[in-house]
Amino acid sequence: YDGIIEIKAVARDPGSRAKIAVISYDGSIDPVGACVGMRGSRVQAVVNELQGEKIDIIPWNEDQPTFLVNALQPAEVSKVVLDEEAGKIEVVVPEEQLSLAIGRRGQNVRLASQLTGLDIDIMTEEQESARRQAEFELRTKLFMDNLDLDEFFAQLLVSEGFTNLEEVAYVEVDELLVIDGVDEDTASELQARARDVLEAQNKAALDAARALGVDDTLIEFEGLTPQMIEALAKDDVKTLEDFATCADWELAGGWTTVNGERTKDDGTLEPFDMSLEEAQKLIMTARVLLGWVDPTELEADNVDEDDLTDDEAEA
Template sequence: ALRSALLSAYKKHFGSSENVTIDISPDTGRLKVLAKKKVVKEIEDPGIEIEKEAARKIKKGVRLNQEIEVEITPREFGRIAVQTAKQVVTQRIREAEREKIYQEYKEREGDIVTGIVQRSEHKTVIVTLGKIEAILPVREQIFGEDYRYGDRIKTYILSVRRTPRGPQIILSRTHPGLVRRLFELEVPEVYEKIVEIKNIAREAGGRTKIAVSSKDANVDPVGSCVGTRGARVNSIIQELRGEKIDIIPYNEDAVAFVSSALKPAQVQEVIVHKEEGGMEVIVPKDKLSLAIGRKGQNVRLAAKLTGWKIDLKSPEEKALEEKTKIKLTELPGVGAKSAQVLEEAGFKNVVDIAQSKIEDLTKVKGIGKKSAEK
């Protein structure tokens, strides 16, 4: 790197360096600028040629058309070399510092870190982590959060990458990993892996559902995470600026797990469609909106947490669905031929017929008024 820098400096101050090399003595550190020159009878280009007599003073026995190295070190080159060497050393130190920072934070990807809000640039928040700066992009910010100068915030190290200007550390406040790390900080049983976080479903700034289990039968996983009078979970909620957190006991029984995940709503019945990876979940009519949640958030998070497609219904809706499954041929007075005619006319099931007017039915070929009234 130093030779290359010195060669560039020579070219900048003294012209072409195509046939020039830099020699540095490993013992004394003395610098020499050497040029490869061709041995000739008469010189046409002094930059690349040398007379035979002059060449023999440098190297005995040299012949015509041979190439030899001739020292051409300019007087001023010593001062230039010192300046260049300083620049190279400074650059090397800077690169080493950048690499050290990169390696340090690369190893910490996925960890939690506390930083201080410094400033905002085009909605990207700059956060200082000791002596270095990291960025909190808009997409990784919790909607509605206000980041002010001097605020101390906990963030998740999302990724670290090299750039021409040094390592870039990207932080996140929305990643589910932030919730996981906060529980590790607040709950000793989670940190010690007695209580295991099985899965997290999060809509940052709104609600998070977290499924937990215990490796120790004597340790209640939900109670450990909640803490006495909710102290532990409330500390995390405070750090997340009021984001709601539902702590769900993990269960190998999928029905029980899904039922718990839909809390605070109470589940009345669950019908599993294993091949489709879905469940029909029957909830009392007056609790249906609670199970769905605001803008569908509760059921959406429950599905994400459990990995099951969840179709919420009230008992009344389910009963109505069952009625629609009754074949038209099962109705009194409706044979196979009449059922076909009705289906062609748009009456696919019992509900279609029940909701239609008598005059609409009589318009169907072969259906008289008496049959329609039946």
């Protein structure tokens, strides 16, 4: 009533369980304790009104990883890795906490995902260790096969944080020189090999796309790599018009919620780490180029949105 405590987010499985995130604007008042009430009297009154629906009250935090740790209660979290650009988060829990973190029929992680607005991938410490080892071996093999390196040298590249050929090909030379045993000549040779391989891969991808009937309007469209164009062609997106009719989630992937159950929608360009925001910009650019959208109207809309107050924009 006084505005000291605010409910920032709510996620529910009606009749079963709810998670509510709250914040206090007075440092002397505990928002969770205030909502729970003396001996649980305040929250219990709400539970009774909802025919026994369980309610988890957690502290809201603007730091997303911290908020997620709170949202996954009562499970304990060992580590959180956030990919802000993709809107995804990886959560590592001890083996004995896995079932608790996921919850019965996935309820706990599903509600936590709805509460935070993030796609959550939960794994045990053992699974994370095995996955990282597999990634290390895969990247080592990538450099061995494509750059004609021995295993030790390839492992050095991976250990220094290189994950793909593009990074080797176009990184500043100084970043290669910090590797033990790499001088300027070696660095130049590594980059030349990486660029040659990438050029060959790009040509092969474009040849495959053209064989599938891709139009030059899509090939010449800025923002798509040859590999992306090939993937689009395999999904029957072969012209700029085809591309402009796509929805952002068809390219970047997303989630659909039906009867409280979240289902993953795979995006055509999701394997290339295409985000929803990037997909939206590319699609809108294509529509402008085709004359379907007036760019001056878009600019006017953006100006209008900038002039709105936060409350007006949310409304």
